[in-house]
Amino acid sequence: MARKRTTPSATPAFTADRVVIGDCVAEMARLPAGCADLVFADPPYNLQLGSDLTRPDQSRVDGVDDDWDKFADFAEYDAFTRAWLTEARRCLKDDGALWVIGSYHNIFRVGAILQELGFWILNDIVWRKSNPMPNFKGTRFTNAHETLIWAAKSPKARYTFHYHALKVLNDDLQMRSDWTIPICTGAERLKDAAGRKLHPTQKPEALLSRVLLATSNPGDLVLDPFFGTGATGAAAKKLNRRYLGIERDKTYAAAAKKRLKDIEPMAEADLQVTLGKRDEPRVPFGHVLEAGFIRPGDILVSPDGRHRARVRADGSLVIDDFSGSIHRAGAHVMNAPACNGWTFWHTEAKREPIDLFRREVRRQMATLTA
Numbered sequence: 001m002a003r004k005r006t007t008p009s010a011t012p013a014f015t016a017d018r019v020v021i022g023d024c025v026a027e028m029a030r031l032p033a034g035c036a037d038l039v040f041a042d043p044p045y046n047l048q049l050g051s052d053l054t055r056p057d058q059s060r061v062d063g064v065d066d067d068w069d070k071f072a073d074f075a076e077y078d079a080f081t082r083a084w085l086t087e088a089r090r091c092l093k094d095d096g097a098l099w100v101i102g103s104y105h106n107i108f109r110v111g112a113i114l115q116e117l118g119f120w121i122l123n124d125i126v127w128r129k130s131n132p133m134p135n136f137k138g139t140r141f142t143n144a145h146e147t148l149i150w151a152a153k154s155p156k157a158r159y160t161f162h163y164h165a166l167k168v169l170n171d172d173l174q175m176r177s178d179w180t181i182p183i184c185t186g187a188e189r190l191k192d193a194a195g196r197k198l199h200p201t202q203k204p205e206a207l208l209s210r211v212l213l214a215t216s217n218p219g220d221l222v223l224d225p226f227f228g229t230g231a232t233g234a235a236a237k238k239l240n241r242r243y244l245g246i247e248r249d250k251t252y253a254a255a256a257k258k259r260l261k262d263i264e265p266m267a268e269a270d271l272q273v274t275l276g277k278r279d280e281p282r283v284p285f286g287h288v289l290e291a292g293f294i295r296p297g298d299i300l301v302s303p304d305g306r307h308r309a310r311v312r313a314d315g316s317l318v319i320d321d322f323s324g325s326i327h328r329a330g331a332h333v334m335n336a337p338a339c340n341g342w343t344f345w346h347t348e349a350k351r352e353p354i355d356l357f358r359r360e361v362r363r364q365m366a367t368l369t370a
């Protein structure tokens with residue numbers, strides 16, 4: 001089951017919050033193993049465009065025909081994919097996770113290779129574009145989505161997932177795997193001096209924010225090996241995550257740096273996410289005793305006062321010739337297979353459920369780690 005960390009884990013020392021210009025495979029090879037909490041990768045699509053695409057009025061469509069997207073054949077693309085995924089995997093902490101975004105041109109190949117390398121797919125997310133580019137020739141369906149693969153490093157990894165926070169983000173409905181988000185337009189879209197799109201595939205910050213909010217924590221290091229205009233860095237900096245971007249193209253890297261310079265992180269208090277019951281730290285009954293809220297020799301009673309149990313120094317309850325944990329003792333008197341001892345047992349004097357003390361211990365723990 002998913003892990004919900006609330007404090008950042010230790011990262012081997014190196015400088016974060018920067019953009020590195022270079023080839024991602026070579027640059028990742030220089031990073032310490034296990035430095036990243038999350039990898040977000042938007043690799044070349046390998047679109048393999050044959051000729052210029054035109055609209056019905058013969059104007060040229062500004063598609064992805066850049067050199068960075070050109071590979072001789074599938075074999076070359078696969079070898080490149082294997083190389084960067086291998087390095088990304090080495091950079092990831094064991095409990096870290098990987099996101100890769102792509103289209104039908106590449107995502108199936110990337111998905112198969114990452115499984116071969118040992119990644120464990122958790123979900124595929126369909127990013128449904130509310131304003132996609134039409135299919136100008138009318139020969140196929142409008143290509144209105146991209147796919148994101150979310151994968152843990154292994155089936156046993158205790159990856160981060162803020163289930164409850166995402167549910168709140170979605171008006172208290174469980175967040176689904178299809179996300180409708182507009183493509184990047186307007187003021188967010190970076191332009192060159194002539195007013196043209198600076199980058200053909202700049203991703204919307206809203207998409208990255210959702211990914212980071214759901215699967216990382218403040219202070220985590222997010223590594224993006226195909227940084228482009230730095231959408232990942234922008235979302236990371238706003239959400240108070242650390243980032244490391246690698247980009248081969250100097251113009252894109254410079255634009256990303258400029259964009260990131262002006263971003264202010266949100267206040268810490270605004271970044272606390274909603275936690276569910278399962279996210280809360282486990283507090284054994286023994287801690288309540290050690291904290292002095294209940295003492296050995298105290299009497300606990302059932303909600304209706306009919307059953308009484310005496311507390312022993314090891315946290316067990318004694319009822320006649322039975323002894324056991326608060327849960328087993330509750331189940332015993334109820335003659336039930338199981339019982340939540342925290343809500344069943346109450347103090348004798350004030351008839352308060354002992355769960356109140358567990359909450360108090362949790363509050364003290366949170367103050368200590370803050």
Ligand SMILES: C[S@@+](CC[C@H](N)C(=O)[O-])C[C@H]1O[C@@H](n2cnc3c(N)ncnc32)[C@H](O)[C@@H]1O
Binds near residue numbers: 042045203225246247
């Ligand atoms: C699909 S785009 C990423 C766009 C980015 N997510 C954004 O929102 O701006 C892929 C980027 O990877 C870069 N790239 C391609 N091959 C690379 C490599 N081997 N190492 C580093 N960057 C590379 C390209 O220059 C391009 O900017």
